[in-house]
Amino acid sequence: MIYILTNVCRLLLAAVFVLSGYVKAIDPLGTQYKIDDYLTAVGLSGYVSEWMTLFTAIVLAATEFALGIYMLFAIQRRLVSKLLMVLMSVMTLITLWVYFFNPVKDCGCFGDAIHLTNGQTLAKNIVLLLAAVVVVKWPLHMVRFVSKSNQWIVTNYTLLFIIVSSAWCLYTLPLFDFRPYHVGADLRKGMEIPPGAKQPQFETTFVLSKNGETREFTLENYPDSTWTFVDSKTVQTEEGYVPPIHDFSIEDPNNGDNITTEVLNRKGYTFLLISPFLEHADDTNFGAIDQIYEYAKRHNVPMMCLTASGDAAISRWQDLTGAEYPFYITDGTTLKTMIRSNPGLMLIKDGVVINKWSHNALPQLKRLDAPLEKQSIGQIDPASVTARITKVVLWFVLPLFLLTLADRLWTWTKWIKKQRRRNKLYTLLKIKRRKMRKKIVAGNWKMNLNLQEGLALAKEVNDALAADKPNCDVIICTPFIHLASVAGVLDSQLVGLGAENCADKEQGAYTGEVSAEMVKSTGAQYVILGHSERREYYNETPEILKEKVLLALKNGLKVIFCIGETLAEREANKQNEVVKAELEGSVFNLSAEEFANVIVAYEPIWAIGTGKTATAEQAEEIHAFIRSVIAEKYGNEVAENTSILYGGSAKPSNAPELFAKPNIDGGLIGGAALKCADFKGIIDAWKK
Incomplete structure (x- = not known):
């Protein structure tokens, strides 16, 4: 909306100033006479020479016309906008004086071409002043018609054209005669x-x-x-x-x-x-x-x-x-x-x-x-007016049109070539970034295994990975009671440790809660937040999750943030809206530096623990959408460096197909993470 408003105001100012400047420029003596009227009104007519008033008339006309053309072509957008603002402020003050004291009958804004009453002139200037305020506030919203490197041509040619036009019309007669004594007038x-x-x-x-x-x-x-x-x-x-x-x-x-x-x-x-x-x-x-x-x-x-x-x-x-x-x-x-x-x-x-x-x-x-x-x-030459219009078109409008056309074609061609190079480079970088982006397989034990069983499984996973180095980062996220003990049996270079949740409070009388600081003190490096089961069973809202994320990051934990849609939402084709809203509600308040410590886990709720799995194409499509949403918020570089995991009933049998997709960077594994062989089979999918 601001973009449209700025360009509408820009075109309005350009049209008025080009018309006003041109009709003054082709009738420099008429403009001089109007300046004399103003000087007479303030008692200064005998103190300013005719040469000075004529010079002022030519400069005023050239300035208005040039500023109008510069505004039209968005040349020196900040400077020209400010100059127009200053000029309109002065003109509005003058027309206020003219309106209330009536020293002249016609302001002479448009020479003899258009006659306005003093009231109409004031209204016009107020509208233009408001338009000038808009373009001053958002000058960079104005679209350029000519690239910056070629704007000097428009700048110099405009000044040359209008000054030569004034000089020629001063030497001969105005090119266009708007007075009642024009050729053909009875x-x-x-x-x-x-x-x-x-x-x-x-x-x-x-x-x-x-x-x-x-x-x-x-x-x-x-x-x-x-x-x-x-x-x-x-x-x-x-x-x-x-x-x-x-x-x-x-x-x-x-x-x-x-x-x-x-x-x-x-x-x-x-x-x-x-x-x-x-x-x-x-x-x-x-x-x-x-x-x-x-x-x-x-x-x-x-x-x-x-x-x-x-x-x-x-x-x-x-x-x-x-x-x-x-x-x-x-x-x-x-x-x-x-x-x-x-x-x-x-x-x-x-x-x-x-x-x-x-x-x-x-x-x-x-x-x-x-x-x-x-x-x-x-x-009487019936073609004289047409011939004069043709001259203006041939000498000014057509050259600028051809320049604009050539410039846009050149820019477009340049853009196409650049896009082609960028696409090639992007493809290479995408492959490179995918290689650089962390590949992760994280296990979520949920509320399973007692302490002894948990320690045994953690040791088994650690030993298996020590014997056969993984091609990805491996994380196991355990219940709170396991954390400190499991940390003691894991090689942190092979397996990362994470919690399944943390509190949304730092400390205090919150019986049964575990703070992010406590989680960190066990040796854990990660925490799962926003899991669908926490949202559904414990009514965790986006605001609660926002607090949890902030506290986790504050205490040096990396966040595995879960998002995903229900079966009803998927069938209503609202999955994109849902995941975008969940990101915006809890993590898009973070800075780009803070967001770099977030791993996104997409979990189709309808595929968790049900045995159903989204097809690889469905998973890739939603993962690509999630990455595009992150790019909109933080830019392409952040989006390309963000790991996005799939969390919907991944198994050793379907993991290779899922992990082969360019936007799927691993998995958040549930039931299969409770058996070392199954978990290791999913981890090994990165070797295929």
Whole structure:
């Protein structure tokens, strides 16, 4: 669940940051204007240079886009997650301020592509901040799309692509235009208000000067031509439906006439040279502009310059460039929205935007030797958007896709080869580990044999093994009364000694109980715990057995821990669930080092003392499952080094077949351990 949540949050952050960064990057001037709005809101607009705000706009866009791509590809997961967390924290604080104090109408998160209210922006940022918290907490849960060794390609190519994109769009025009003045837009329809919609009210104020006096006028009290135009601004005085184009107005500075309708309703082409402020306009290509004007005159195409500058700036421009085209006044913000170039050229026909050019990419004169109707620049290119999307795909999306595909194929191939080597190695190691893993035959005398009989049997087993060395470890587990005496007749190098039980208490008033410490003091090295008979007859619970195991290990005893299912559980196919639960309930609380002193004994309860025996295949299947459960808990190495014994009516006749299975490491023998010949026959199965 955490894995899915982390990757969902990662993809959400990546998508938002890639979109946000890209729309800012391809419109660096628009991003700069939004930064100017924020600086104005805090009273710092006059203290930061235009170059600094433009540089900040490009860096901000590149940072957002790059972080989004890095998050998508899970590059530098910890670092990128923390950077996104910091960025989202700052952005959320800013949008809190914007929401409560409303210094700007639109945060500009997605440039002109998507407009959000301040409330929507705050909600969006809170969601993204929570997503950032998730990826910061679990950064390594993010899946890599490209291997670590190839991530430098994505890192550098992303930065190169986005910076070049910003530079190109700054030099020419934004690759994608989301503003209401885009190519193909009908400016008249953009200004329409649907029938019945409440109409907002606007007021345009003109700042004029005369004889050293500066005053503001509206259209109602506009003065005579003896006044000199200084500035103009349009403000909304009453809320209502706001059409996409609501502030486009063309004023004649000579008489104050509004010629907007005349220009937009004119049949045929019109060139609009747009310069928000001529004081800051680039005059590098004024020659090309003048040539276009000459062409326009030859073909009776009107050309006018729209600007928010006053007479002084207009006169300066005319003197500098020799401009003969007329100048008209339009709101500066509107002009900045119309075209991201100062100056820029727009061609309209019947009120529809046909084409737009930056002053750096004006149409050449050789292409203007025929009427516009017969030239490509005089027609809207229906494939322009598709062509631009194709360019982005070919230059960025496709290379990264091919890199990802190649990297994944390479990684997959490498993984396959590694798996093959590992399987070969695993097979060799498995054989080797099986040889290294202790082979054990342990006898469980249960409540049989008096002291004299027990001593005799122990001595007989010891002598038999002394005469014919075993190929495995041998253990006999006796009742408590035998332990000290039997320890005296056994060669500990040949036969280990174990108890059949121990108490779950260290010491105290527990009449009839024998503690692990007492067992250890007799010379015993092992103890059987969890036997089905103890569970069934004496109600030993997993918690009781857990205490016994801990005390046995604490006192230096190795534990033979028994698990197994009843006949009903086997018939219900619940044997796997049962053995797993018994391990988890009593021994999986141990550390890997402690678990190394545990020998697992699987005893199918339905096969103990009944004469029934699980087939070798059944025994191998459950033994393999037990080893896999141990591997899940402690890892493959611990699992491979754990001896797992079979404890279900093993006899000399079936022991060789059982012991031949790779996951059966010996047996916990009941009735057959009470006769030396039978016990020795099972031990000798390891020699076959």
